[in-house]
Amino acid sequence: xxxxxxxxxxxxxxxxxxxxxxxxxxxxxxxxxxxxxxxxxxxxxxxxxxxxxxxxxxxxxxxxxxxxxxxxxxxxxxxxxxxxxxxxxxxxxxxxxxxxxxxxxxxxxxxxxxxxxxxxxxxxxxxxxxxxxxxxxxxxxxxxxxxxxxxxxxxxxxxxxxxxxxxxxxxxxxxxxxxxxxxxxxxxxxxxxxxxxxxxxxxxxxxxxxxxxxxxxxxxxxxxxxx
Amino acid sequence: xxxxxxxxxxxxxxxxxxxxxxxxxxxxxxxxxxxxxxxxxxxxxxxxxxxxxxxxxxxxxxxxxxxxxxxxxxxxxxxxxxxxxxxxxxxxxxxxxxxxxxxxxxxxxxxxxxxxxxxxxxxxxxxxxxxxxxxxxxxxxxxxxxxxxxxxxxxxxxxxxxxxxxxxxxxxxxxxxxxxxxxxxxxxxxxxxxxxxxxxxxxxxxxxxxx
Numbered sequence: 062x063x064x065x066x067x068x069x070x071x072x073x074x075x076x077x078x079x080x081x082x083x084x085x086x087x088x089x090x091x092x093x094x095x096x097x098x099x100x101x102x103x104x105x106x107x108x109x110x111x112x113x114x115x116x117x118x119x120x121x122x123x124x125x126x127x128x129x130x131x132x133x134x135x136x137x138x139x140x141x142x143x144x145x146x147x148x149x150x151x152x153x154x155x156x157x158x159x160x161x162x163x164x165x166x167x168x169x170x171x172x173x174x175x176x177x178x179x180x181x182x183x184x185x186x187x188x189x190x191x192x193x194x195x196x197x198x199x200x201x202x203x204x205x206x207x208x209x210x211x212x213x214x215x216x217x218x219x220x221x222x223x224x225x226x227x228x229x230x231x232x233x234x235x236x237x238x239x240x241x242x243x244x245x246x247x248x249x250x251x252x253x254x255x256x257x258x259x260x261x262x263x264x265x266x267x268x269x270x271x272x273x274x275x276x277x278x279x280x281x282x283x284x285x286x287x288x
Numbered sequence: 289x290x291x292x293x294x295x296x297x298x299x300x301x302x303x304x305x306x307x308x309x310x311x312x313x314x315x316x317x318x319x320x321x322x323x324x325x326x327x328x329x330x331x332x333x334x335x336x337x338x339x340x341x342x343x344x345x346x347x348x349x350x351x352x353x354x355x356x357x358x359x360x361x362x363x364x365x366x367x368x369x370x371x372x373x374x375x376x377x378x379x380x381x382x383x384x385x386x387x388x389x390x391x392x393x394x395x396x397x398x399x400x401x402x403x404x405x406x407x408x409x410x411x412x413x414x415x416x417x418x419x420x421x422x423x424x425x426x427x428x429x430x431x432x433x434x435x436x437x438x439x440x441x442x443x444x445x446x447x448x449x450x451x452x453x454x455x456x457x458x459x460x461x462x463x464x465x466x467x468x469x470x471x472x473x474x475x476x477x478x479x480x481x482x483x484x485x486x487x488x489x490x491x492x493x494x495x496x497x498x499x
Contacts, residue, residue, distance in 0.1 A: 072482035073456060077489050081442075081457050084435045089348035093362055094340075097369040101336045104373045105328060 203243070207269040243270040252282045321385030329376045340369070343386070347393055350458040353442060354397050354451060364400050368393045383465075390459040391469045394451070434492065441491030449484035452477055 242249075244258035255278050262271035319335075321342070327335035347368065352361040371392050379388075442450060448470070455466045467477040 072478060072485055074485045074489055077485050077492065078457060080434065080438055080492055081488070083431070084438050085349045085353070085458070087345070087349050087352055089344045089365060090362060093348075093366055094344065097344075097366060097373075098337060098340065100370060101328070101340070101373050102333050104376070105331050105333045105336065 203267070204269060207273065210273075211269075243267065243274050249277075249281070252278065255281075322381035325376065325379050325385055326381065329379055336373075339385070343389060344369075346458040346460075347389065350390065350454045351393060351397065353454050353458075354447075355400065356443060360400060360404070364393070364396050367400075368396045371396065383468075384461075386459050386461060387465045387468065390455055390461060390465075394455075394469050437491050437494065438488060441488050445484050445487060449480045449487075452480040453484040453488070456481055 243262055244255055248254045248258040255274070259271045259274045259278065262268075262274060319338070321339060324335040324339040328339065348361065348365050351364050351368070352358065355361040355364060368389070372389065375392075442453070445453065451470060452466055455461050455469060459465075461469070463474050463477050463481070466481070467474040470477060472480075
């Protein structure tokens, strides 16, 4: 059988194996067993338990910290106040005039839009000198709108034909619908109060707004022609 | 069909493995070595104790026959288990645990040889150090002689053949695993094992006077 097995895949011999088993009966020394098992016990101290020991309080601290940070952040956010620009009807919002056709459409819609714009001007509170950041942001936004208006005007000057330039009242009405009113209706009722409003705007540094209001003043109250 | 032939081929080997574990206490549930090692990696010391008790004696005999000096075998044995303990974090059950264990042991033995250049033929293993009880004197003498002959034949084997034979007998490893551990081709391992077994069988068959 052993010879037969020698030709097989595994050339072991059961007789030799049995004899070797009978001979080899040594066992590992007890003192080595103690040493190795003690070393295994010492090395097997689960590290994840140590990690969990500080992980849970750390998680709590992190959670509380994040919550506090969110609360502080929310409390430091500026009060949104009355939604001035959000309350503007869509018709009075400055549209992006990108083509003469669009300008014509706006021109047609101008009479209807003039009234809401005036109402918006009424709602707008009078501006005074203030160091409030909210007021500053409003001024910056107003200036941005003025710049946008100037860009639109420049576009219209470039693209509008001469015929469109002749229709001055309609263009003015478009401008009125597009621009912000910096002086309310009470101020604009009288040329003197309007002028005072314009001077106030200049004192506040809103030169562009003052210039626009000055133009409106000139349109509303044209200077008398000299003979 | 092929499977049954394979089973028949492996039957003597399975017998030898069962004989190897004959001294071990019979257990109802025998968890896999790899599972035990993974449990030990997760901090279960009891799993390591089971694993250690399962393999310690075979590994010690492997190193004892390989080193041929008890003190050296004990040093290497301790070193092997130390490495197993250290490597528990990186242990991946990609192969049999015994392959992993005996690979570490083989490498530790190679390191030991390199450290101790004068590792030679001075064996201090006494085959009759643990005499059997209960046998009649004639049987004891005969067993003792058989032991001496086999032990002498085993010691006379070249290191590579002895290594392969011990991996086969003590580790219960197959040729592929032996080839992996000894870093040789499967056919080389097979050839070494065949030569080793032939020499041992011849030594056993020799009359006592010539042994």
